[in-house]
Amino acid sequence: MAAARRLEPHPDTPFRYGPRVDFTFEGKPLWGFAGEPLALALLAGGVKVFGRSAKYHRPRSPMCLHAHCSSCLMRVNGRPNVRTCDTPCSAGQSVERQTGWPGAGFDLLRSIDVVYPEELRHHELFTSSAALSRLASPFVRKMSGAGELPSGPPPMALPAEHTRARVVVIGAGAAGLSAARRLARAGEKAIVFEAEALPGGRLLDGATWIEDDGGGAGWQKWKSLADPAGLSGIELCCRMPVVALYPGRPPTVVAAGEERVRVVQPQRIILCNGAYDLLPLFVGNDVPGVMTVRALDRMALGHGVVPAEPVVLCGDSDEVLRLGALLAERGVELAGVVTRRREGPQLEALQEKKIPIVFDREPARARGGRWLHELELASHRKAEPDRLLDCGLCAAESPPAPAYELGHHAGCRVFFSSSGGYRIAADSSGRTSRDDIFAAGHCAGAADTAAAMAAGEQAAGACLESLAQAG
């Protein structure tokens, strides 16, 4: 049976897509809605194993759904290693898996994982005999690598547009949109580059809640923040991820879309490119069916593709608890919510809905062959597991890792903490160690989406001041 099934789209979802389209998966016909993430159409269409991992050929299936891991890669239209979570479904697409022998679904090479239950010391392979090493070399080569060389007509170089600009904002999430709106209010022009098809970032999560005057779900806030009326003079470029930020005076921003590239040299940059959601560490955390909380949110609330089997949520944030309640409202069965939280309205809402809550536990081991079927819990992940939940999906939370790379490459100082990872070091006004670069939101360590919104506005203010001073 499929890992996921489809619901009617949520009435408030910001995601829109087109009519039903047909595509082929390994020669078999499947369907999806034009524009929805291909990965979700595949899950809803019954695909469980998307690929195999590099060394042990462990099965892989979408984990982050936000284009920062490598768990959903497939060959699409003759191109290898395509992130299906970041690929809009379209008519006639040809989709196939790439790894494994004879195939990703059933891979004999998984035996390596069994033969080496603890570790395979790959540096010490075949060192006993030079002849054996040379003999094994072609096989090792064939087993490595993921996709094949691209097929089809060789592509041309993408047209590149070179411009200067006053301000570039990188990322149109809560922080980036707030910054852009502040700039717009001041009559300042700016280019905003956003990797996803829609602006919003964490505001696109159904479980986001912004506690400010009125208070409201992220989706409500998204409508007002993304309203073009508040962004006049701002050039918002979606599906144009910034792929490089080169140091220099002025710095060089390279944004690469599917069909064109922008190379911009701005006077000021506001970095709002967010953070990567991670899984916590526990045995089997890579089993298909284990994903991040935001991945489940995007899939189930955003796009109406929900797990077919009961779900376990693990985490302590308001978002995790809220997600549980929202999923239950949509008719998704929850096998349990595993949390160390003890109180709060979100917890009460779960209890009202009679959703099983497991207190003071965390995931210790996920079990499943090609898909998750049970989760062991323990008081601490290294302790003996003492609870077991049968489930077909586990969404587990871990502090996100700020996307510090662009700022770091441009010369901004970063700060490390075990709890928060590496983040761009920025003061309360978003100033970094570079006087022409500002940082706001999760990339600078914002605690939550509301904080990111406020930080974006502050950083834009500081940026405007800086431009005014420069004359």
Place this chain on the structure above:
Amino acid sequence: MPKTIVCRCEDVTEEDLKRAFESGFRDLESLRRFTGFGTGFCQGKSCLCHAARFLASVKGGDDMVSDPPRTRPPLRPTPFSAFAGAAPEAESAREEKP
């Protein structure tokens, strides 16, 4: 198969990190090269935090891992065709330093 995968792209486990540290690879750059974490398709987005946390815990403090590995472009895997037109030949070789 009790593996705890830290780096999904290269199948680097917690045990791999521990053993590499014991073998003398005690800074992030060396740990990265020896275990392979962070060298795969996602270039560390899903695993650097975990590896840095591990190193901080075995070396006795966050200040022991204050520098991340050298950041290099591109931020995400991007086709050669995207870069081919990005810098006309006539540009000078040296980017100005900040």
Place this chain on the structure above:
Amino acid sequence: MRDRADLVIVGGGVIGLSLAYHLARMGFSDVVVLEQGYLCFGASGRNGGGVRQQWSTEENILLMKDAVRRYRRLSQECGYNIWFRQGGYLFLARDDASAAALEQNTRLQNRLGVPTRLISPADARRIVPALNVEGVRVCAYNKSDGVLFPFPVVWGMARIASDLGVEINTFTRVTAIDVRGRRIVKVVTDRGAIATQRVVNAAGAWSPQVARLAGVELPNKPYRHEILVSEPIKPFLDPLVSDLSNGTYFSQTMRGEICGGLSDPAEPSSMESGSSLRFLSRMSRSLMRLIPQAGALKVLRQWAGYYDETPDGQPILGRVDAVDGFIQLNGFGGHGFMMAPAIGQLAAEWILRKREHPIFSTCDLGRFARGEQRRETFSIG
């Protein structure tokens, strides 16, 4: 850290470690190696792992024949697999001058027992079906050249040398070399001093700085060379391919990534180690011209390292006039890694007075003053 040693090697890259490794295997381990960063910090951790015997001078060809033999057994000697894959090197010439160079070099290589063949562009396509050979005049192919994975070479040699008693200190900078008259007295580092009368300068791009500490001027100049790697795909490329018209080189690693770079005549000498859009763009264009399907392959990462260049393209080996016991083992340009096992063996024999190979006289620092420059023309990257 030891406070005295018979020999101090400044530079824990492949050259310094190869020397330490060979000395230790010959029973001489009263050696301290000083490396400013982590192992694989310098060029030794940044190169593409190419190993070729296709050179333009007799001495380099013979040196590389020896190096290839040694690399073939290094995995077994050190216990780390260096994945030396002899898939060949394929050079492409587009004009009269480079075609003539290929012809001349091939004849010399053949005379010295290296089986390089001149082949047609059509034959080159048989070896690399994905290659676009439009505009290529003639090619040279030697199937016993190849590529290896550099890191385990460094780790392996360090591990064995260390097991045999050599002390290797990472994250240790040399701050002074104490010379009294003509004799070295000690080496001072940021972690203490080592009394010694013999210092080997194997510091790659930092060699001139180290030499200056001993009062010696080297003519070496550092040049940034950039390199990139693509996403890993299944094997489609056996040899390393090099286009002589612009110094492009690329090969496929054991993991399946395309790894390579190209020359930049506009790059000035510097210690700049950042990455540039200019390189990424030029390399993308060159790769797409040679492997048209590569346009849809994705770049994973770009980085840079230094070529430690000399005025004549040959390394600086051996003694210097002004200071006794100050031994040079630097200036290897873009080919130090491939020569390392051979150089390490020869230098160890020379230092232990077992054999003095002619290169320690012909490639010494004094050759420039004597007007006896060597001339290796066949460099790439």
